[in-house]
Amino acid sequence: MPAYLSLRNINKSFGSFQALKGVDLDVLSGELLCFLGPSGCGKTTLLRIIAGLEVQTQGRVEQAGRDISRLPPAERDYGIVFQSYALFPNLSVADNVGYGLVNRRLPKAQIDRRVEELLALVGLPGSAAKFPSQLSGGQQQRIALARALAMQPGLLLLDEPLSALDALERVRLRQEIRSLQKQLGVTTVMVTHDQEEALSVADRIVVMNHGVIEQVGSPTEIYREPASAFVADFVGKVNVLPGRIEGARLHVGQWSVGTGEVPSARDRNGAVKVYLRPEDIRARSGDVSRAALIQGHIEKIEFLGAFCHVHVQAPQLSSRPLVVYLSLNFLAEQGLSEGSDLPLSLMPERIKIF
Amino acid sequence: MTQLVLSTVRQKAHWSDWLGRAFLVLVLLVLLAFLAAPLLAILVQALQDDQGRYAGLANFLAYARTPTLLASLWNSLWVSAVVTVIVIPMAFVFAYALVRACVPGAGVLRAVSLIPLLAPSLLSAISLIYWFGNQGVLKEFLTALGVSQIYGPVGVVIAQCFSVFPHAVMILVTALSLADARLYEAADALGTGALRKFFTITLPGAKYGLISAALVTFTLVITDFGIPKVIGGNFNMMATDVFKLVIGQQDFAKGAVVALLLLAPAVFSFGVDRYVSRRQTAMLTARAVPLVPKPALWRDRLLLAYCLLVSALMLAMLGMAVFASFASFWPYNLAPSLQHYRMGLVDGAVAEGFVNSLKMAAGTAVLGTVLVFVSAYLLEKTRGLDLLRGPVQMLAIVPMAVPGLVLGLGYIFFFNEPGNPLQGLYHTMTLLTLCTIVHFYTTGHLTAVTALKSLDADFEAVSASLKVPFYRTFWRVTVPICTPALIDIARYFFINAMTTISAVVFLYSPETKVASIAILNLDEAGDMGAAAAMAVLIAAISATATGLFALLGGWAGRKTQAWRRR
Numbered sequence: 001m002p003a004y005l006s007l008r009n010i011n012k013s014f015g016s017f018q019a020l021k022g023v024d025l026d027v028l029s030g031e032l033l034c035f036l037g038p039s040g041c042g043k044t045t046l047l048r049i050i051a052g053l054e055v056q057t058q059g060r061v062e063q064a065g066r067d068i069s070r071l072p073p074a075e076r077d078y079g080i081v082f083q084s085y086a087l088f089p090n091l092s093v094a095d096n097v098g099y100g101l102v103n104r105r106l107p108k109a110q111i112d113r114r115v116e117e118l119l120a121l122v123g124l125p126g127s128a129a130k131f132p133s134q135l136s137g138g139q140q141q142r143i144a145l146a147r148a149l150a151m152q153p154g155l156l157l158l159d160e161p162l163s164a165l166d167a168l169e170r171v172r173l174r175q176e177i178r179s180l181q182k183q184l185g186v187t188t189v190m191v192t193h194d195q196e197e198a199l200s201v202a203d204r205i206v207v208m209n210h211g212v213i214e215q216v217g218s219p220t221e222i223y224r225e226p227a228s229a230f231v232a233d234f235v236g237k238v239n240v241l242p243g244r245i246e247g248a249r250l251h252v253g254q255w256s257v258g259t260g261e262v263p264s265a266r267d268r269n270g271a272v273k274v275y276l277r278p279e280d281i282r283a284r285s286g287d288v289s290r291a292a293l294i295q296g297h298i299e300k301i302e303f304l305g306a307f308c309h310v311h312v313q314a315p316q317l318s319s320r321p322l323v324v325y326l327s328l329n330f331l332a333e334q335g336l337s338e339g340s341d342l343p344l345s346l347m348p349e350r351i352k353i354f
Numbered sequence: 355m356t357q358l359v360l361s362t363v364r365q366k367a368h369w370s371d372w373l374g375r376a377f378l379v380l381v382l383l384v385l386l387a388f389l390a391a392p393l394l395a396i397l398v399q400a401l402q403d404d405q406g407r408y409a410g411l412a413n414f415l416a417y418a419r420t421p422t423l424l425a426s427l428w429n430s431l432w433v434s435a436v437v438t439v440i441v442i443p444m445a446f447v448f449a450y451a452l453v454r455a456c457v458p459g460a461g462v463l464r465a466v467s468l469i470p471l472l473a474p475s476l477l478s479a480i481s482l483i484y485w486f487g488n489q490g491v492l493k494e495f496l497t498a499l500g501v502s503q504i505y506g507p508v509g510v511v512i513a514q515c516f517s518v519f520p521h522a523v524m525i526l527v528t529a530l531s532l533a534d535a536r537l538y539e540a541a542d543a544l545g546t547g548a549l550r551k552f553f554t555i556t557l558p559g560a561k562y563g564l565i566s567a568a569l570v571t572f573t574l575v576i577t578d579f580g581i582p583k584v585i586g587g588n589f590n591m592m593a594t595d596v597f598k599l600v601i602g603q604q605d606f607a608k609g610a611v612v613a614l615l616l617l618a619p620a621v622f623s624f625g626v627d628r629y630v631s632r633r634q635t636a637m638l639t640a641r642a643v644p645l646v647p648k649p650a651l652w653r654d655r656l657l658l659a660y661c662l663l664v665s666a667l668m669l670a671m672l673g674m675a676v677f678a679s680f681a682s683f684w685p686y687n688l689a690p691s692l693q694h695y696r697m698g699l700v701d702g703a704v705a706e707g708f709v710n711s712l713k714m715a716a717g718t719a720v721l722g723t724v725l726v727f728v729s730a731y732l733l734e735k736t737r738g739l740d741l742l743r744g745p746v747q748m749l750a751i752v753p754m755a756v757p758g759l760v761l762g763l764g765y766i767f768f769f770n771e772p773g774n775p776l777q778g779l780y781h782t783m784t785l786l787t788l789c790t791i792v793h794f795y796t797t798g799h800l801t802a803v804t805a806l807k808s809l810d811a812d813f814e815a816v817s818a819s820l821k822v823p824f825y826r827t828f829w830r831v832t833v834p835i836c837t838p839a840l841i842d843i844a845r846y847f848f849i850n851a852m853t854t855i856s857a858v859v860f861l862y863s864p865e866t867k868v869a870s871i872a873i874l875n876l877d878e879a880g881d882m883g884a885a886a887a888m889a890v891l892i893a894a895i896s897a898t899a900t901g902l903f904a905l906l907g908g909w910a911g912r913k914t915q916a917w918r919r920r
Contacts, residue, residue, distance in 0.1 A: 051815065051819065052365065052818075053815050053818075055363055055364070055365045056363050057362055057363065058362065058363060059363070069363060070363060070364065070365050070366050071365070071366060072365055072366055072367060072368040072371065072818070073368075073815065073818035073819060074368045074370070074818045074819075074821055074823070075366075075368060076819075078819055079819055079820075080815065080816060080819045082810075082812045082815075082816070084810050084812060085810075086810045086812035086813055086815070086816050088813065088827075088830075088831045089835065089917050089918075090831060090834045090835050090914060090915075090916075090917045091830070091831065091917075099816075099817075099820055099822060100820030100821055100822055103820070103821060103822045103826065104821075131916070131917040132917070133917060133918070147816070147820070148819070150820070151820060151821070153819075
């Protein structure tokens with residue numbers, strides 16, 4: 001697929017602080033791309049540079065084959081939605097959505113029609129006459145979305161659009177944004193600090209930290225094949241254990257496995273950090289031989305609903321407890337509670353070494 | 355990672371950006387010409403001898419060797435200090451009653467406390483003369499207290515207390531309203547006594563407001579000209595010295611030295627105030643829960659009694675001026691007549707003065723509001739011309755630290771300078787208006803900035819993404835939302851233009867004399883009754899204007915603020 005937006009060697013300094021360090025990135029036509037990272041990682045700055053709201057210290061931005069590096073926001077082609085909604089509070093919903101259309105001197109009937117169409121698109125038909133303050137947060141953000149889409153922009157920019165909403169509304173609206181984006185096929189860049197949000201809606205995720213891109217990939221790639229310790233730590237929960245690689249074997253505590261079975265252990269030697277996702281630690285004996293089982297002992301069960309974080313002491317692996325995800329049903333079926341013994345087995349191919 | 359930054363990317367400006375930048379340049383030029391240059395002219399004047407040669411500190415030394423001037427310096431300092439010490443506790447208790455207690459009729463009490471703002475400061479001096487002057491109603495009372503006459507420091511101190519009281523109350527009301535209820539709840543949960551709560555929560559919380567109110571009071575008193583002129587008698591103060599030196603003796607150099615000395619306390623308190631206000635905003639977080647006072651019978655009764663007493667004094671001050679202005683021949687014939695009004699307006703030709711005052715006030719209100727609001731908008735909400743923004747921002751704040759008297763003096767030195775292309779403005783209504791705008795610029799600017807800061811910072815970004823030029827959003831969104839603030843700014847400019855004396859006293863000509871100055875002249879001519887009548891008339895006009903602005907606010911509110919009602 002062709003790149004719709006490309007960023008080349010983007011640098012941004014605020015005084016002596018370097019917010020972005022040589023960022024290169026291609027956004028593909030029609031995809032939903034998420035910038036994910038902790039606060040201060042530069043993700044919002046990068047979005048604002050794409051919008052022309054910040055000016056990069058150095059670097060080139062190209063959109064649809066056009067160099068837009070030096071263009072002011074008004075001469076670029078995008079719609080934008082902010083965390084704060086930024087709806088004009090003194091204008092009605094219709095005036096907000098039609099704000100840009102009016103400036104194009106379209107006939108009133110045509111504007112009204114388009115506004116009604118957009119309101120239907122975001123699931124709020126008939127709200128044209130209301131003021132923003134009469135709507136809930138989620139509804140306001142839908143109006144902001146309709147306003148951003150009104151001019152049929154080639155690019156949709158979403159700056160933490162869901163962060164101001166409550167948990168339920170957030171989940172609902174993110175799915176709506178996703179299906180709307182697919183329906184319209186508009187290339188979209190969304191900034192978020194919420195990994196679950198990024199994993200659930202993005203075609204691809206850009207994980208950023210300290211002004212550089214740590215990894216670009218599909219949600220599954222980011223989760224399963226983190227390119228760095230930072231990505232593994234930031235996305236999803238992970239157990240980090242000290243290990244050693246010696247003579248083609250990975251040793252974790254008293255447990256060991258041949259490096260042939262651990263793809264990421266290739267070409268490594270000496271002390272390493274071993275990253276294990278909680279769901280990659282199995283609590284079923286199943287097809288594993290008894291010898292490979294690791295003796296464990298449930299220290300604490302953190303109840304979270306259908307799934308529980310089970311803290312398991314496994315002295316063979318580490319002196320600190322491991323976190324394992326187990327379903328409530330499994331715990332009930334096996335009659336497990338705090339204090340029970342729980343033999344574990346690892347999935348060597350899922351182990352990540354950094 | 356560390357690469358040489360060869361060139362910094364610069365964004366092209368959209369054509370609409372140039373519009374904003376042009377206006378910003380205009381604002382800078384106005385502030386340079388009508389604020390910075392006159393102030394610089396004072397400095398230059400103070401460092402020159404009468405031949406226009408550089409004289410170093412000779413003028414300052416000459417000043418220090420003039421005992422009468424040093425006596426004025428001392429008088430100014432101690433009078434200002436005494437007024438501050440009297441007013442701040444009184445204003446604090448009053449403000450406390452208004453916002454921290456359940457005193458009935460707090461709104462009315464507050465309005466009454468603001469009465470002195472409606473008239474030139476000298477109104478209270480005129481009233482005092484009617485109460486305690488040589489033919490005053492309560493002259494014996496004064497003598498019984500051991501004060502031989504009201505003319506002099508006693509009169510100045512009392513009159514100043516009245517005229518600065520509302521300023522102190524306004525600052526302290528703001529400071530005391532910024533209270534976090536959670537602190538008091540925590541204290542209650544720990545079983546803290548009322549007195550301890552006051553000294554450990556209330557007072558520290560209002561600390562910065564108190565400092566700021568004290569500084570403002572001190573500065574207002576030391577730079578006020580009208581009161582010592584009317585009731586000071588032979589008691590000289592720096593503000594009256596400046597006038598005598600410059601207008602009377604044409605000793606510009608010494609006048610400039612005194613002006614610089616007057617600038618010093620103002621600049622000092624300005625610096626402290628800036629520091630303090632920064633601390634104050636940092637103290638209150640967005641999560642604070644506003645404090646709602648609970649009724650407490652005896653506290654509320656005591657505070658009500660106190661407020662009623664203060665309000666009675668305020669009303670007595672205004673009331674006496676009103677009464678005296680209608681009295682046919684004080685103190686012998688008190689039958690009401692309009693003779694002083696006729697005398698002032700017709701014989702004293704103050705009617706023209708009122709026309710001039712209204713012209714100036716209207717001009718200041720309209721032009722000042724536009725200038726202040728548009729420039730605050732451009733500073734807050736647009737980009738570009740980064741090098742100019744710092745200077746404009748600074749110049750917008752400076753007027754707060756410049757007493758009117760100093761500003762007016764600077765205008766003489768600068769605009770009366772032969773060879774200045776702007777010399778044609780001297781004595782004109784245009785210059786009086788511009789001077790008044792600059793004089794009261796900062797309060798308007800800060801009001802505008804506060805209003806603008808409360809708007810979502812992303813409105814402009816959204817507009818640009820929708821290809822709507824900034825001025826359209828300014829007109830359709832920013833101005834309607836900020837209408838209440840705009841009306842506030844216009845009212846502030848209008849009332850102050852009606853009552854100001856200090857700056858314009860140096861700048862008028864017979865054709866452009868404004869009413870407040872005319873009062874001063876009537877008083878000088880010994881025409882107290884007419885002076886009182888004209889002062890009352892100014893107060894009446896200011897009060898009417900306040901009412902009209904309130905109506906305008908209500909009307910504009912219904913038109914532009916419908917969205918605030920759910």
